[in-house]
Amino acid sequence: MIDRISLTCFGASYAVALGLDCLYIRWPVRFNRIASLGFTIAGLCAQTAYLAYRQPPLVEAFGYLLFLAWVLAIIHLVRVAPHHGRSISLFTLPLVMILVLLAWMLGGPAGSSAHFLSRHNPLVNSIHVGSLAGAGITLSLGFLGSCMYLARSWQLRSKHVPGWGLRLPSLETLETAIRWSIAFTFPLMTAGLVLGVGLGAIGPVEWEGWTNSRVIATFILWIDFAVLLGLRHGLGVRGNFLSVLVIVAFGLFILCAVLPHPTTPKFSDASLVP
């Protein structure tokens, strides 16, 4: 039974939950809310069973994206779903679905050199992966905050009627969330990247060079974040600008995750066996 759970199962559950939340905005009937909660719980249970049974490696994009989606679904269920008056779920659930969709497009674990590396330096690799997973979570939250910030700012710019349409947190709350996200993501991501470079240098792998697409994207991402960290403390910086930069950073982060690893194994796993 459990082996028949697929990405489609929980992806579809989240999609139905999102549809019901959209309906709730137009027709605030309690049933929509409860049914949405039910479908989210069902999706999360299915995803948990899938991850527990298949155990896709976190070092690869497939497992990493599914793990990120799983954490965000938990955050959605615990922190967002109980807030009936807010429309935050219209932002969190689509992100969860996009991550599941990306994983689905990857098709499954690719057996890359990252997986190979993880077997030879398990401790350092765990810290490397853990840091990047943490950075992924905090950056995802920053991304959600940024999207909501832009939506809220658009509402205010167009002088909409307060309380009508999307019900979002205040600009102040959202900006605080974005600034905290930047503060947490930067050190985690830097640590993850430094350890990744170190692993590549000392491990039994061939470095593909600085022109590798993933290396370039990661470099741009790091620069973007260094700029963000500087701007984070700037008082006069417009929140809209900060939000756009965080959204760009998140896009680069996901791109880095799905691009091929910049190393290739020098020898196969089998050759290490005495």
Next chain:
Amino acid sequence: MRLLATSCHFRSAPVEIREKIGFSQEQLPSALDGIGRAFDCEAVILSTCNRVEVYLARPDDGSELDPLSVTRFISNYHGVDEAQLVRHLTNRAGMEAVRHIFRVAGSLDSLVVGEGQISGQVKQAYETARTLGAAGPVLHALFQQARVVAKRVRAETGISQGHVSVSSVAVDYVREVFDRYDDKTISVLGAGKMGELTLKSLRELSPGKILVCNRSSSKAQDLASQCGGEAIPWDRLDDVLIRSDIILSTTGAPDVIVDKGRWEKIAPLRRHGRCVILDIAVPRDFDPSLHNGDTVCLFNIDDLQKVREGRIAERRRHLPQAELLVESEASRFIRQWERRRNSATIARLTREFEDKRQAIVSNLMARLNGKLSEEDKQYIAGAFRLLQNQFLHGPIATLTEETGQSSSHTLLDAFRKLFRLEDQR
């Protein structure tokens, strides 16, 4: 139930009349006492700035209440010409009166539809009458139900959605930008009446500091002392703009005070990046191009009025639904009341027939004593019971079916006369 509602409200009478016949809290005891003695009935007086209403009630057996006498009482009490007053009063009886109090309590009849104050005022009016011993069982049932209806209207329809005063709308906008206020500074430029009202609403957010800046230092001092703020001379306006997170501008200046150039000079010096400007002055004090929905959120009086009108229109959209609810509740209240009244009569009638049947059956059994088996006795007793039930079924069913109909009263009176229940009440 004899119920009469005499009302004078903002649509039927100008304020000159309403203020003459309004009952102050001090006048209520004597007025309620006077009505009680004059009409020998229960009474509740609802007196607000928008309406003066007198509700009178008598139990079912009482005589009808005369609306003209009520008008005369009000005119004598306040010393107003009766002929002048009668044009502005509306009288409603029975079901009409029930529907009216439900509409009033549900805020369907208010100047601003859906405002929440009226249901509290209705409750207060009833409590006052009850404390003074003027309200009895009829008005108790009516006003309790009015509270229930008001709650249902608010909960089940969108009639009370959102704030509709300009000052509340301003606060709603502020809440969309900030959610913490103890570290915020509110500045008031000018000292207009509208500004005072808005400042009152803003003060409910418990801001960290309030600054008052006015061309007249005495006015600034007055307002600052009223709101616990700090008065700042007008020549230090830039300093105020730098320190403020929320600016409320109500000056009577003929031109724009803060244009884009002036704002761009002070913007880099501001402690917090974000600022909400509520420019409710006419002509406007701030250049509208400052608004960007991010670092500067500027709302002028037209923006706030537009939201207010939008919300009122939205509330009005829910009026038909609320009217339906009131209508069904009013009908249900009348039906329940009449059922209560009819059930007493039906119970009395059934009990009388029961007594008579038992007397006849006992008499018959005594005469035929020794001639009947136990089975025969049971058969005869059952036959008499069946006869009684079949005989009473028609009248009782008709009376029950007529509950809530206009003919119900007449039928009940006829019922009492036919079965001679009148003298035993």
